[in-house]
Amino acid sequence: MLVSNLLKQCLKTNHRNNLRLTRHFANNNVADGKQDEESDGRRSTLFFNPRVQQLLKDLTTVDLEKVFQAKKYQEKLRTPKYKFMTTEELEEALQETAQKAEEQLQMPPVLPRREEKTEILARDSLLKDWDPEKSTYIFTDITFGLSDQERLIVKRDPEGTLSKATWEERDRINQLYFPFPGRKWIMPKMFEPEYLEDLLKREEYMFILDRACVQFEPNHPDYIDCTQKTYEYINEKKAFDKLRSTRHFGPMAFHLASTKQIDNLVLECLQKERIDDAARAVQLLHLIHPDCASVDVPLSEQNKLEFLKNYAKKDSKKHGAIELAIQAYEELNRQKEEVKRNVEEAHGS
Known part of the structure; x- marks a missing residue:
């Protein structure tokens, strides 16, 4: 009851x-x-x-x-x-x-x-x-x-x-x-x-x-x-x-x-040097939307930056910001390589 x-x-x-x-x-x-x-x-x-x-x-x-x-x-x-x-x-x-x-x-x-x-x-x-x-x-x-x-x-x-x-x-x-x-x-x-x-x-x-x-x-x-x-x-x-x-x-x-809407996520990953995660976000986009223009460049271990540049150019609504972030990442890597080379030379001498 x-x-x-x-x-x-x-x-x-x-x-x-x-x-x-x-x-x-x-x-x-x-x-x-x-x-x-x-x-x-x-x-x-x-x-x-x-x-x-x-x-x-x-x-x-x-x-x-x-x-x-x-x-x-x-x-x-x-x-x-x-x-x-x-x-x-x-x-x-x-x-x-x-x-x-x-x-x-x-x-x-x-x-x-x-x-x-x-x-x-x-x-x-x-x-x-x-x-x-x-x-x-x-x-x-x-x-x-x-x-x-x-x-x-x-x-x-x-x-x-x-x-x-x-x-x-x-x-x-x-x-x-x-x-x-x-x-x-x-x-x-x-x-x-x-x-x-x-x-x-x-x-x-x-x-x-x-x-x-x-x-x-x-x-x-x-x-x-x-x-x-x-x-x-x-x-x-x-x-x-x-x-x-x-x-x-x-x-x-x-x-x-x-x-x-992955542009902000890709940008954040690039700014924090999470290059693999940025590439994964674009991969995810390609799996869900196989008609994206940027699917013409497949991802490999050697071409992650090219893969992201292609996305920025063809599918991103913030292509300018992403391209700048990629350039900053490349410049930072060059500086790191230069510092590493200088340290190795100094130790070698």
Whole structure:
């Protein structure tokens, strides 16, 4: 009886409407076109492509200090333990740490935006208005071991129509029977535009993205809008180091490449002498958009700068800035080579 009343209370139509927020986080006019259902599906397929996944992992890089650093919104750290180890035990501990770092850097998936589709299973006019409270009743398969996506959830409305539950109803029922740790029944205010904007200005990027992973499923429109808004703000501010060596850097790089907005990332990599990462960003762009003009020059170990110059000339919207950054990188390398040569000559004499 208690569960029945709770279901009635949390699934009434007017209650749901009060919780529905306006979804206008993301810029729908991202570079080079709209994000329709077909392109969403293609992006999701590309994201799981093994070559794309490897590029994203390489771009993320692994800084163990950053991977395991304490976050201010997490539990307090445990008291550290100190051990004396043999060389073999130390090697084993380092391998275990590397494995844990890989798990920590597991990227949230990029999935197509889910769309509401009503699937009617049956209509029974004899059941119309049988409930004086005019409630919608939900029937759920609570078999243990089923995923939230696979679980069968149907509803019988006051008109007697039996249909599959909407995405929002599924989210609520799944949270009722199988609570996800940290997920709230009502969307936290931090995801409303005015509060989200304030968090972005305070550079709370990791907090926003981590909280979005807890609150939403990766195909939820609010998750997609919130994360894309954050990625584009980071790109605008060129604050890529804030996400580097975190699980969110790969999805951000993928979003920027899929919307042809990698110029700032390439520039930042060049300015920090991360020439390999700059080349990887362009490679990622070519994999997602094989029709780019700069795909005519393949990347090799010997021609990274030529590869980047070709991109700057044919596809970049900031070709001047990137060419200057490449020239500065070449000049810096020449100076380093000259200093090295002078040191060798001095030692030789």
